[in-house]
Amino acid sequence: MSGAQSMGMELPLDQILRGECVETMRGLPSGSVDCIFADPPYNLQLRGELRRPDDSLVDGVDDDWDKFTDLQAYDKFTRDWLTEAHRVLHKDGTMWVIGSYHNIFRIGAILQDLGFWILNDIVWRKSNPMPNFRGRRFTNAHETMIWVAKSETSRYRFNYQAMKALNDDVQMRSDWYLPLCTGNERLRNEHGLKLHPTQKPESLLHRVILASTAVGDVVLDPFTGTGTTPAMARRLRRRFIGIERHPDYVAAARDRVEREVPLAEDAVQATPDKRETPRVPFGSLVEQGLIGAGVALCDKKQRVQATVAPDGTLVSGTKRGSIHKMGAMLTNAPSCNGWTFWHFERNGELLPLDVLRQESLALAQQTMEMALQTAVG
Template sequence: MRMLPPASIHCVFADPPYNLQLQGQLRRPDESIVDGVDDDWDRFTDFAEYDHFTREWLTECRRLLRKDGTLWVIGTYHNIFRIGAILQDLGFWVLNDIVWRKSNPMPNFRGRRFTNAHETLIWAARGQDSRYRFNYQSMKTSNDDVQMRSDWFMPVCGGPERLRNQHGLKLHPTQKPEAMLHRVLLASTAPEDVVLDPFSGTGTTAVVAKRLRRHFIGIERHPAYVEAAWARLAKTRPLETDAMAVTPSRREAPRIAFGSLVESGALVAGTLLFDRQRRVSAVVGPDGSVSAGDLRGSIHKVGAELQNAPSCNGWTFWHFEREGKLVPIDVLRRP
């Protein structure tokens, strides 16, 4: 990470070591670990060592992120609270904590605890003043036109997606489902953005980034995981450019003055405007103002006064008739 230039990354997705060894993780009678990782990568001698490691890689992430970039980090109760505190100490601004509720979690074999059926993702901006990207409308559209919530219900990685070694065993114990990375990148990045995964594993982030036409950087030290990632990337084809369009948010709507629509004839002076229920009406003036009785002003000001509200988005409040139906004037500023 120290070899990369500062402010060069739009988004980081990190799936760091879970710190299982320090949590007295329960084991089966045959000494195999119940629900985690049992390798040298996850062996820290104490919490101070784990915290130092965490602070180092998060510091580098913050250096690499652009001012308006965001970071996603996933973990379990073993490590996510320590990570959250450290990233706040470093100046990151937490936007959401997402609960990944697993539809098929691994059972608790010894019956000494609740079945651990979820993991937590923290989504954070580089700083409090970051103008971070959130493709709100795309998330809403993909969720049957309902706001996307912060609890995500999806299965753990399985079936043909789960990579296995020559013995038929899981190649990587915590391989994440591609569906999760698809949602993460679709929500917080744009085509041609650069995505970094500092714990790349078998390359799930890179595979999804390539498919969605994002640039990617993956860092991984395990040779078998690197080999598997290269094989997956070789099979991955980017989506066609025409398929990359996402639903724009209102925040991204072009800034067009209402008066310019009147000037161009897109909405003729004298046109009657109504609210959606036809409770109130106003007349469009030649200067782009609207009038309702004694009230005259912008579409926003008049709409607010008619509702006795502090503010009003006139683009969505006012409608005009088209072929016998009411249509919001907002459609007139779309390409």
């Protein structure tokens, strides 16, 4: 699954690389990173020239395109780094790009043009935004992140259950309410001034990484700044590659990452999705004697019934099939999850088959641990 693992090549893991974004990405192998988080510059207010948030001038006036307006220069800059990001991303990888109304629409359009497949646009609602000083517009209280897969067919990672758990057991929505980066979290220089103008809050990256990566995955940040992405990757036991051109930021980010203590291994385990737990064929439960052949099953409301056959199929009248097929057939549904549909009786209570699956998995876990102890002892 992990891009780094599948490559078998040298990746500069857990490092902040100093250099230009596009040029440095060119040194990385194709399909080598599992996830990218990018916070590109969007200083578009200046007329005739394009500057990064650190006030450095983007070299946008080339012979070829000095006739372009600055919007077009920004588009070229965007297309260049996104093209390289697309190449470096694993075929099942995803990318997050954050921006404001100044640049996010251009980024979104170019993402689509390059074949990225949009999964969500996420709104970061700021709990403490800067008010609109002159009262001429609505308070600009949010920024937008676009979450894309490398292609429409990518089998991307989304830790659905972890996100649901994080939100009091209801689906996580596309609007996230999080505070700005302030207080002690904000890196400052010796004069007490903020080191970076757009340092992102750790809570934002915490959620991004927890949602879309697994422990050990490689996370790339091509505009690392003061290293929020690497720091959170390290905390959550992911690998990281940071790219940053400004030496002051590189130094600050390296410092910061070194100070970051990874969480204990058992503390980074978020709620796993059911899709990740090993499959248990229903027939194996019969073999193990967790449920006997001949036992009668029914749905929760006891409207339909069936009997367990020794090969793990269900029989009802002349009909026979898997727990899923039979559930679908008897309810005229297009499909059915037999594990939650069918129930059996235990101590006068109706329990879903899923209970047996859990018990089977727990049993397997137990014997595995016992085997390990025996081996050690």
